[in-house]
Amino acid sequence: MQTAGEKKPRLQQGELADMLAGRTPHSFLLVVVALAMALTLRGLKHDSPTEDEWAHLVRGISYFQTRDMRIHVQHPPLANVLDALPSAFDKNPDVTQMKTWQEGYAPGIEYIKVDYGHARAQLQRGRYVAAGFLALLVAYVFYFCLSIFGWPTAAAAACLIAFNPTLMGQARYVATDMPVAVMATIATGELVRYLSNSRRIFGLGLALSALVLSKHSGIVLLAILVLVAFLAAFFGKGIFRGEASRLRRLARWLGHFAIAGLIVLFSINAIYKFDRTGMTVQEILEAPEPQHWVTKSYHGEMLEQRSPLPHLPAKLRIPLPYSYLFGLFAVQEQNRGGYPSYFLGKPLHGGAVLYFPVLLILKDPPALLAMLGLGLAILWRRPRGSKRPADAPVVAVASAASDAPEGQVKPATPQTDAEAAGAEAKLAAGPAPKDATRVDADDRDADADADD
Numbered sequence: 001m002q003t004a005g006e007k008k009p010r011l012q013q014g015e016l017a018d019m020l021a022g023r024t025p026h027s028f029l030l031v032v033v034a035l036a037m038a039l040t041l042r043g044l045k046h047d048s049p050t051e052d053e054w055a056h057l058v059r060g061i062s063y064f065q066t067r068d069m070r071i072h073v074q075h076p077p078l079a080n081v082l083d084a085l086p087s088a089f090d091k092n093p094d095v096t097q098m099k100t101w102q103e104g105y106a107p108g109i110e111y112i113k114v115d116y117g118h119a120r121a122q123l124q125r126g127r128y129v130a131a132g133f134l135a136l137l138v139a140y141v142f143y144f145c146l147s148i149f150g151w152p153t154a155a156a157a158a159c160l161i162a163f164n165p166t167l168m169g170q171a172r173y174v175a176t177d178m179p180v181a182v183m184a185t186i187a188t189g190e191l192v193r194y195l196s197n198s199r200r201i202f203g204l205g206l207a208l209s210a211l212v213l214s215k216h217s218g219i220v221l222l223a224i225l226v227l228v229a230f231l232a233a234f235f236g237k238g239i240f241r242g243e244a245s246r247l248r249r250l251a252r253w254l255g256h257f258a259i260a261g262l263i264v265l266f267s268i269n270a271i272y273k274f275d276r277t278g279m280t281v282q283e284i285l286e287a288p289e290p291q292h293w294v295t296k297s298y299h300g301e302m303l304e305q306r307s308p309l310p311h312l313p314a315k316l317r318i319p320l321p322y323s324y325l326f327g328l329f330a331v332q333e334q335n336r337g338g339y340p341s342y343f344l345g346k347p348l349h350g351g352a353v354l355y356f357p358v359l360l361i362l363k364d365p366p367a368l369l370a371m372l373g374l375g376l377a378i379l380w381r382r383p384r385g386s387k388r389p390a391d392a393p394v395v396a397v398a399s400a401a402s403d404a405p406e407g408q409v410k411p412a413t414p415q416t417d418a419e420a421a422g423a424e425a426k427l428a429a430g431p432a433p434k435d436a437t438r439v440d441a442d443d444r445d446a447d448a449d450a451d452d
Contacts, residue, residue, distance in 0.1 A: 025151065029142050029158060033135050036162035040131050040171050049123055053174040054108030057119075057126050060084025062095040062106070069275040070104050073290050073327040077271055078213035079179035083129045087122035104290035126174040133178045134171035137185060138162045144189045160371075166363045180215040187211045191225045194256075195238030201256045205263030212264060213271050216331040222264075229253060265319060272321035279322060282314040287322060294334045306333050 059071055060080035069077070093114045100107035112119040138161050146154035161167060170178045187207040194200040208225070211218040233240045233253035240249040269277050279287070285303055289295065295302040303309050307329045318325060338350045344358070361369060 025142075025146060025154070028155060029139060032142075032158050032162050033138055036138060036168070037131060037135060039163070040134060040168045041128070044127055044131075044172055045124055047127075047172060049120065050173060051108075053123060053126075054112060054119070055106040056080050056174045056176065057084055057087075057123055058095060058108045058111045059106045060126070061088060061092055061111075061122075062101065064088040065092070065094065066096050067273045067275055068096065069272050069321060069323040070290060071101055071106050072272070072323050073104065073292060073330060074106075075176050075215060076213040076268075076324060076327070078210065079176045079215070081271075082179070083126040083174045084122075086125035086129065090118070090122065104292070123174060127172060130174050130178055131171045133182045134162070134167055137167070137182045140182070140186055140189065144192075148192070160368060164368070165365065176215045180211070180218055183207065183211040183214045183218065184221050187221065187225060191228060195229065195232055198239045198252075198256060201259055202263070205260035206267070208260060209264045209267035213268060216327055219328065226257060229257065268324055269319070269321060272324055274321070276322040278317050278319055280314065281309050281312045281316050281318065284318060284322060284325070285309060290323075290326060290330075292330050294337065295330050302333060303329060306336075 056075070057080070059075070059077065060082070061084045062071060063069075063077050063081050063084070072080075093111060095101050095107060095111065098107035098110045100110050138158050141161055142154050142158040144154075145157045167178070167181070170181075187204070187210070190200060190204040190207040194204045208222050212222055230250075230253060232238045233249040234246065236243065236246070236249060240252065243249045243252070276287075289298075289300045289302055291300075298305055303326065341348050343352050343355060364372075
């Protein structure tokens, strides 16, 4: 019996057992997120600012000062706006009066010269928001896996993502990499949900909007996800399985993604405050081009030389903001030029076939890679009749490809963790009884047919 002088343990043994057994999943998630945030934020205030952080922060602050979106060319505004939100309504200098802003660049250096101490405090708040993206990522993957794969996979995925050193390190800085990793994961998850319930097309549209508004390279993953849905309709998978006519399936797919496309289009215009949108091709080509460091060698004629716009009718209106449209072509030109760097000890200017495999190996813990290999082996050996969701390996490759133009591998990490979590849960469950796999597969087929 506990005496009056004894302190009650913070977590009773029964409560811990319930949590680990999956009977209190919300409590488990809270504990994991709390531990992850404690580790991620440890010593954060002592980290020196990076050069890019000032540009991202000031872009976000300027968003609340003007409707002119001229400096949101290098990156779409969404990630910067969220990072700057805690500082948006301080007594900030007028960014639009700074020479660098007027030239079309984020005036990060000019901004910190006004009051460095104040800017440093604002950057600290922005880093807390960046860490919040990691918490959001853990929560989304946890509940996604819980609803589809069950408790063991959800718990393992939450831990693998929450304590992944690559993600924890990136979540300490104000940038676009962590937001686009989160949005890529959510968009992929919402595609999976949509393929089992067509009503999820609205959620998918919003997720795709957030993806393309976090980083320009998100447009590549958007195209990949649309292609995956198209293939599902073409081959009669998921929600399209009950329709015998291929033409009707494709018409249904087209109708769904017309809705998603309208959501994406409206979201882009809304986030850009409808600044210089709906311009004709002629007006776009005649507008003064931002002197981006990648495009300045074209002397204001990058769109004429490096875009298909000159081949379109002059009076055709483009329903996209000028800054967003120019940014897409600027990133394309940046990718074409490549980056001077070193890879495997050799000078490199373009791409390399082994870049992503090597970077994924270097950026992920060995135990995670071992579980990922186990997961792929289990996937390879599963019965052909099984319809267990197994999208993680494909999604990981697609996510890596989505950020290939800018040489980032972080968006692939959450999906890689999810696949490894499935392997860990399978391993923890032990070997299945003889013929159990075949029976489970038949049961899942029956359930799927009942859903239709």
